[in-house]
Amino acid sequence: KKKKKKKEKKKKKKKRKKKKPKAQSQPPQPSLDPYLEELCKEIDEAFGNTNREGTLSDWLNPSHKFFWKKLKDNWSSIPKSRRKAFVGQDQAACKAQHRVAAHPFPTSTDDHCETAPEAYTDIACVLRSLAVSMGKSATQLRIYDPYYCDGAVKRNLKKLGFPSVYNECEDFYAVQKDGKVPPHDVVVTNPPYSGDHVSRLLRFITSNEKPALLLMPNYVYAKPYFPASGYEFIVPKKRYVYWTPKGLRPKDKTQSHSSSLGIRTSPFVSFWYVTKDVFDERKKGSKIKASLKSSGRCIHVASARHLPQSVRVS
Numbered sequence: 001k002k003k004k005k006k007k008e009k010k011k012k013k014k015k016r017k018k019k020k021p022k023a024q025s026q027p028p029q030p031s032l033d034p035y036l037e038e039l040c041k042e043i044d045e046a047f048g049n050t051n052r053e054g055t056l057s058d059w060l061n062p063s064h065k066f067f068w069k070k071l072k073d074n075w076s077s078i079p080k081s082r083r084k085a086f087v088g089q090d091q092a093a094c095k096a097q098h099r100v101a102a103h104p105f106p107t108s109t110d111d112h113c114e115t116a117p118e119a120y121t122d123i124a125c126v127l128r129s130l131a132v133s134m135g136k137s138a139t140q141l142r143i144y145d146p147y148y149c150d151g152a153v154k155r156n157l158k159k160l161g162f163p164s165v166y167n168e169c170e171d172f173y174a175v176q177k178d179g180k181v182p183p184h185d186v187v188v189t190n191p192p193y194s195g196d197h198v199s200r201l202l203r204f205i206t207s208n209e210k211p212a213l214l215l216m217p218n219y220v221y222a223k224p225y226f227p228a229s230g231y232e233f234i235v236p237k238k239r240y241v242y243w244t245p246k247g248l249r250p251k252d253k254t255q256s257h258s259s260s261l262g263i264r265t266s267p268f269v270s271f272w273y274v275t276k277d278v279f280d281e282r283k284k285g286s287k288i289k290a291s292l293k294s295s296g297r298c299i300h301v302a303s304a305r306h307l308p309q310s311v312r313v314s
Contacts, residue, residue: 002149003040003125011050011105012044030069032079035074036077037072039070039071039074039078039291040078042070042186043071043086043110044089046059047089047093050103053066054066055087055090056087056090057090058160059071060075061274062073069172071085078123087280098162098274103173104190112136112147114152114153114190114242115152115156115215115240115242116240116242117155117159117189118158118236118240118297119161119190119215119236119240119250119272120156120160120188122295122297122298123188123213123234123272123298124160124162124273125159125288125291125292125295126143126213126278126288126291126292127143127160127162127186127188127213127235127236128161130185130186130211130278130285130289131185131289132284133284134183136185138144138161138162138163139161139162139163140164141162141164141185142161142164142166142183142184142185142186142187143157143164143165143166143184143185143186143187143188144166144167144181144182144184144186144187145165145166145167145187145188145189146167146172146175146176146181146188146189146191146201146204147167147172147190147191147192147197148169148170148172148187150170151167152171153165153167153188153189154167157188161291164214165299166182166184166289172198176204181208184210184293185210185211186210186211186212186213187205187208187211187212187214188213189201189208189212189213189214189215190214190215190216190242191214193216198216198220198223198225199223199225201214202214202225202226202227202292205275206227206230211274211275211277211278212274212275212278213234213272213274213275213278214271214272214273215270215271215272215273216271216273217268217269217270218268218269218270218271218307218311218312219313221233221273221304221307222275222304222313226306230276230299230301231273231274231275231277231300231304232274232276232278232279232302232303233272233273233274233277233298233301233304233307234271234272234274234292234298234301235272235297235298235299235301235307235308235311236271236297236298237296237297237299238240238297239269240270240271241268242267248302266312269310269311271298271311279300280294288300290311301314
């Protein structure tokens, strides 16, 4: 009898465990006042905009150029559940913007760096003058960047008025070998710095006989393979940073700061190496120098021996 009673008790306990507690109906969330409801709609629309600029953290950061004051002032008044949903939307938007391309050529994780928009802004006046000297408008100037990372060069130059940019996910050296280099008026590129990429690029530029603006580390001018007599320089007053598209570099090789551009890095002092023909008087060379000076952002340097001490190789 005792054994039977014990078995019955065990069965009852099992039944109790299996019974799930009834889900309590959550009280309906209080409706937002019209002003906050309208703001939430604006935020949703901002996330839905494929050309949006900045991330949620940028919008909430008073020192950032994409700061959204209205959002910052009312952020704490938005219900927690809605804020959590916006954070999720922001993360999803960032992932969608930085889908990693499968590169059909060997790559090094250290080379995955996109040029910052400011660096292109510094040379916009140069590109416009080149276009004029060729009898073209800025929109007609054909720009070739042979090294593909994540395609940001197209977006950045298009914003500056240069939509005709060729930068495709293809092996530049195979394209060059097959004689399929696309027609172009000028080369603008930030090449991979590892291996022999820089020296191979410089050889291509020499044989290509087209104007070129190359964003490269300061140590390049001191290398024996650098043809110093063929280049002048555009040096920024503020050190350039670069942006690694999310997913293209291991976490242990990235800094903590990230934005819609990617993850920030600045491994080398760098500046623009510009072929001398760009500054030819027939190509408005003096006008280019004057534009660079008036911008206050960078300086023109005629030769390697005149480079500022701050960027020279020690």
